[in-house]
Amino acid sequence: MRAGDRRLLVLGGTWFVGHAVVSAALDAGWDVTVFNRGNSPSAPNGVRLIQGDRTLPPDVAALVAAGPWDAVVDTSGYVPANVLSVAKDLSSVAERYVFMSTVSVYRDWPVKPLTEESEVLPCPPESGPDYGTDTEDGPTRYGYQKSGCEAAVTVAFGGERATLLRPGVILGPREYVGRLPWWLRRAAAGGNVLAPGSPDRTIQPIDVRDVAAFALRTITDGLSGAFNLCRPVGSNTFGDLLRACAATTGEAALFTWVPDEVLQRHGVRQWSELPLWRTFDGVWQVDSTKAENAGLHCRPLNETVADTWQWLKNGGVALVNDRAGEIGLSPDKEARVLAAWRSSAD
Numbered sequence: 001m002r003a004g005d006r007r008l009l010v011l012g013g014t015w016f017v018g019h020a021v022v023s024a025a026l027d028a029g030w031d032v033t034v035f036n037r038g039n040s041p042s043a044p045n046g047v048r049l050i051q052g053d054r055t056l057p058p059d060v061a062a063l064v065a066a067g068p069w070d071a072v073v074d075t076s077g078y079v080p081a082n083v084l085s086v087a088k089d090l091s092s093v094a095e096r097y098v099f100m101s102t103v104s105v106y107r108d109w110p111v112k113p114l115t116e117e118s119e120v121l122p123c124p125p126e127s128g129p130d131y132g133t134d135t136e137d138g139p140t141r142y143g144y145q146k147s148g149c150e151a152a153v154t155v156a157f158g159g160e161r162a163t164l165l166r167p168g169v170i171l172g173p174r175e176y177v178g179r180l181p182w183w184l185r186r187a188a189a190g191g192n193v194l195a196p197g198s199p200d201r202t203i204q205p206i207d208v209r210d211v212a213a214f215a216l217r218t219i220t221d222g223l224s225g226a227f228n229l230c231r232p233v234g235s236n237t238f239g240d241l242l243r244a245c246a247a248t249t250g251e252a253a254l255f256t257w258v259p260d261e262v263l264q265r266h267g268v269r270q271w272s273e274l275p276l277w278r279t280f281d282g283v284w285q286v287d288s289t290k291a292e293n294a295g296l297h298c299r300p301l302n303e304t305v306a307d308t309w310q311w312l313k314n315g316g317v318a319l320v321n322d323r324a325g326e327i328g329l330s331p332d333k334e335a336r337v338l339a340a341w342r343s344s345a346d
Contacts, residue, residue, distance in 0.1 A: 067093030080148030087156030123148030199239025
């Protein structure tokens with residue numbers, strides 16, 4: 001099948017990952033349909049837009065009538081029962097269903113190293129939005145729900161026609177959580193920057209465009225099953241990331257690496273106040289070998305950093321999202337922790 005003959009349906013398609021999938025498919029010459037409520041930023045030019053709500057049966061019926069497609073990429077599925085209903089309806093007009101999931105489906109994330117064979121959280125495919133619980137430093141309702149969504153896709157399309165993508169942390173232009181943008185802006189402000197733990201701590205964030213490219217590859221190559229999507233274990237460090245932020249912004253930021261236990265003693269919140277900092281062994285120990293062997297390519301981390309900074313300089317802003325409000329350490333708290341660390345080290 002020629003690229004121009006491929007027909008793709010993207011559920012979502014205007015936010016971060018969905019936008020990247022749509023853009024990559026258009027660049028490859030695919031015929032792309034986007035289905036969403038029309039409440040978020042507009043889809044890239046060149047798509048066929050079908051406006052509707054995936055929770056309303058008449059809207060989904062109208063979508064089904066607009067088929068067929070070679071594949072569906074679902075970037076907006078969060079409730080298992082809804083994903084089950086939508087996937088069942090689309091199973092007659094789409095050959096493959098690619099579901100954008102998360103490493104949070106694993107029972108042991110972020111505590112232990114993971115592979116695709118690691119145990120996932122139990123969640124029936126017909127579950128509603130209240131299934132699952134949030135555990136401090138353990139499983140989350142979000143993880144339970146995404147696991148149930150995976151089960152729903154597999155029930156509706158069968159194992160051979162279902163592809164489950166489990167990214168870790170995704171960075172890049174249009175990032176709406178704001179993790180990398182915060183570090184870039186902090187480096188751009190210069191001065192003494194509190195850096196968490198050790199510069200040698202390995203990290204595995206993946207570029208959103210590499211996630212999108214692999215999603216399309218699973219369609220062209222007919223890849224089924226689950227794939228972890230992240231940078232190879234040990235390929236980059238936190239020091240690499242912050243040095244890239246300083247080099248990209250052109251500022252002489254001075255990084256002071258403060259030990260984990262000092263940050264914890266001063267009540268610095270992991271993952272939010274200092275984005276991407278988390279002390280559990282399993283956070284950055286997610287094996288992506290299966291995806292790499294299937295063609296996953298991860299661009300250099302400094303390219304992700306540079307392109308995100310360019311997007312910010314060109315007026316890019318994070319979309320409105322509840323999680324974005326939790327990101328970042330206040331200047332006052334940063335100064336207090338740095339002063340306390342210097343005082344204790346004297």
